[in-house]
Amino acid sequence: MSLWVTIALFLPAFLVLELVSAAPGRPDLDEVMRHGCRNFGRHVVYLVLICAGLHFFSEFMVRRPPLW
Amino acid sequence: VELQKLIVWIGPLLFVAGAIWFLMVADRRQRLPILLGWLVPGLGHWKIGRRGRAAFFAIQLIGMFIAGLVLSDFRCVSPFDRHPIWAITQIPGGLLTLVSAAATAGLHIERDNALYPAGCLYVGAACLLNLVALCDLYDLTEPAEKRLARKAS
Numbered sequence: 458m459s460l461w462v463t464i465a466l467f468l469p470a471f472l473v474l475e476l477v478s479a480a481p482g483r484p485d486l487d488e489v490m491r492h493g494c495r496n497f498g499r500h501v502v503y504l505v506l507i508c509a510g511l512h513f514f515s516e517f518m519v520r521r522p523p524l525w
Numbered sequence: 526v527e528l529q530k531l532i533v534w535i536g537p538l539l540f541v542a543g544a545i546w547f548l549m550v551a552d553r554r555q556r557l558p559i560l561l562g563w564l565v566p567g568l569g570h571w572k573i574g575r576r577g578r579a580a581f582f583a584i585q586l587i588g589m590f591i592a593g594l595v596l597s598d599f600r601c602v603s604p605f606d607r608h609p610i611w612a613i614t615q616i617p618g619g620l621l622t623l624v625s626a627a628a629t630a631g632l633h634i635e636r637d638n639a640l641y642p643a644g645c646l647y648v649g650a651a652c653l654l655n656l657v658a659l660c661d662l663y664d665l666t667e668p669a670e671k672r673l674a675r676k677a678s
Contacts, residue, residue, distance in 0.1 A: 458639050466643045469592070470650055473585045477654045481661040486577050 460512045464505055471504050472497050529610060536613035547663075555666040562662045564619040566655045569662045578665075582658045589651035590621050597644025598636075599629045607634070614649035617656045 476493035483489045551559065562569025567583030570576075593601060602625040604612040615622045638644075 466596075466640070470589065470647055473589050474650065474654065477582065477585060477657050480578070480581070481657060481664055484665070486581060489581070 460509060463512055464508050467504060467508060468501070471501065475500065533609040533613070537616065540613075540616050551663070552666070552668055552671060554668070555663060558662055558666055559659055562659050563617065563655070565621070566619075566651075566658055569659070570665075573662070573666055575665065578661075582655075582661075586651050586655055586658065587621065589647055589654075590618065590625075593644045593647025593649075593651060594625060594629075595644070596640045596647060598632075598634075598638055598641070599625075600632050600634055601641065601645045601648050602626045602629060608645070611645045611649055615652045617659075618648070618652035619655070622652060 472493075475497040476490065479493035479496060480489045483492065547559065548556070558569035558572045560569075561572050565583070566586035567579040567581070570579035570582060600607070601611065602615055602622055604615065604622070604626050618625075634641075
């Protein structure tokens with residue numbers, strides 16, 4: 458699976474995660490949506506960086522010769 | 526394998542302990558909405574009259590659950606036979622998990638699907654996020670006097 462497919466797969470789940478986790482403690486649904494979307498915009502950079510990091514690390518681990 | 530067996534036993538026990546703790550601390554009026562919310566995401570919110578919030582949770586969580594099923598060829602919900610670790614995350618899914626498990630019990634993994642882990646992740650995340658929806662429901666249904674007493678203590 459390519460890096461872009463991995464990121465594209467994680468993005469919708471991440472948006473749902475941000476929206477749902479913004480709900481507790483906020484009675485107004487508009488505020489929940491606003492806060493969730495803002496958090497998604499802020500944290501998506503970290504998601505992409507972590508996805509890229511894990512992707513390249515797993516590629517490195519697969520390609521290197523086994524130790525024993 | 527031993528660690529996996531240990532987690533398989535401890536995971537459901539933690540959920541049961543959480544449910545018992547909830548029954549001890551919850552108000553009588555909170556129990557039915559929370560039970561409905563566990564069975565179907567959003568149903569508890571619907572019961573207390575928060576229709577918009579019910580749709581908000583139902584569309585996202587049920588949609589994510591179905592997306593996970595589609596990604597995994599409808600084979601990722603199989604409590605305690607194919608992958609018990611994922612099954613623990615699916616416990617908060619309530620009826621979604623039970624119905625999916627019953628409906629897909631006869632299916633077998635016959636081809637290599639690269640999206641299978643992503644499907645497991647989607648379904649597991651949707652079920653665990655239902656716990657967040659239940660916390661929101663608990664918060665909304667908590668009587669004002671009880672909340673004040675809790676904050677004061």
